[in-house]
Amino acid sequence: MHLSHLRLRDFRNYARLDADFAPGFHLLLGDNAQGKTNILEAIYLMATLRSFRGVGSAQMIRHGAKGYFVGGNVVGQGDREIKMYWSARERNLALDGQPVKKLADYLGALRTVVFCTEDLQLVKGAARSRRRFLDLLLAQTQPGYLPLLQRYMHCVRTRNALLKQRTTDEAALASFSTELVKLGNDIIRARRELVPKFSPLARLAYRRISNDAEELRIEYAPSVKNDFAVELAQARAREKSFRATLVGPHRDDVQLLLNEKSAAQFGSEGQKRTLAIALKMAQAEYLAGIHGTAPILLIDDVMGELDVKRRSGLLPLLEHARKTSGQVFMTCTEENWPSELGKDLHRWQVQTGMLKKI
């Protein structure tokens, strides 16, 4: 799968951009604050409909403009054309000229995996980042997962609103509890099945980057231990005082263990960084395995942060992407670009919201 064309209008610091990209390796070079990461953000936005910087759409509109347009052509199993426009008043998303009605039909048109400094939150951050990671992986591989998750989260919010009322509407609460358990069990099942399939890939990736330093194990840590309905009923008294839904997959976590010890608690900075990258590498490999084509890799500055030893662990993945006519976009400054990647690269100069082929 590769992005053959990218078109931006009033997106971040790009007033207009039209660029053609071949398959293979693209190096985006430039000084700080020129718009390198913004390109990756736009590509990721088309793939997932959100920013990997965790900001809302309004922030991505070029200062002074009304709305942004991001579009592109994806060559994979066939040709796809993506067009998205966002303003405070109007949102449009079209695939091959047709408005997108169901997200499940859209996701998958473009698949990406991003490597960025925020990835460290997967290891260090709250459980939410790890749930998101699992959810993205499931959304990228199972068409029904995202709608299921959205229905479940809607149910949690409605139920929380009921619990916050001065006198609880018991009948309504009971019906939302039933719905919560039904949807929640499907989410739990999907996550429980995913983790053991994903874990060996992450373990191998970690070994590769760390030169067999420690053994990684990933374990699903669900909020529900046995029976969701029973545990929800048991939490009723606590829910009364907290006025919120206290058990369910919206409270799940994933444990990351290095030699059987929590990486977040006992890992060094270097180990945490290695682990974050290993998780992303495993994500890319998992997607490639399921779909038969590698996702587009978006690598933001991380190579510059890695020492040479750890960099070499990433190289096989990049080589593989190149061989299978996949695509990689990597941002760097002139000083720290990884010359060990060789000469077979497309190099682009990024300067004040413009992209020029070198």
Ligand SMILES: Nc1ncnc2c1ncn2[C@@H]1O[C@H](COP(=O)(O)OP(=O)(O)O)[C@@H](O)[C@H]1O
């Ligand atoms: N909504 C926006 N409108 C206009 N410019 C923006 C917007 N958001 C960010 N920028 C500009 O984009 C530049 C940062 O782009 P970025 O891609 O993060 O740089 P880098 O090349 O360091 O990765 C800065 O100059 C910033 O002012």
Ligand SMILES: [Mg+2]
């Ligand atoms: Mg940047």
